[in-house]
Amino acid sequence: MEPTQSVLIHSFKERYACIGGDCPLTCCNASRWKIVLSQDEIEDLGKLEEPFRSQVLKGIDLEKRIFKTRKEVDGSEGAVGETCSMLTDDGWCEIVLNCGEEALSEVCHTYPRF
Secondary structure, X not given: OOOOOOOOOOHHHHHOOOOHHHOOOOOOOOOOOOOEOOHHHHHHHOOOOOOHHHHHHHOEEOOOOEEOEHHHHXXXXXXXXXXXXXXXXXXXXXXXXXXXXXXXXXXXXXXXXX
């Protein structure tokens, strides 16, 4: 018999709505937080249309399967440099702005509400 794994998805996930810069709980703005991506999520992001696809893929460490920080991508310094490479200066996610909330990774949908 093969082992199985169950996944519990709370109903709040279906009601999730990004509030951008007004969010006090954002993982994308937390220094040293790593936003992990599944291989399927990376493949989905790789199917985006150009030029956005290149921007997104540039912001992902494909070996570690995590979003890079802005400092790693463009050399940003200070607190801004520690944020997710997809976070805009006004606190919005580039993925949400360009693709909608349904394109966010599982981590982005659930942290810190799990």
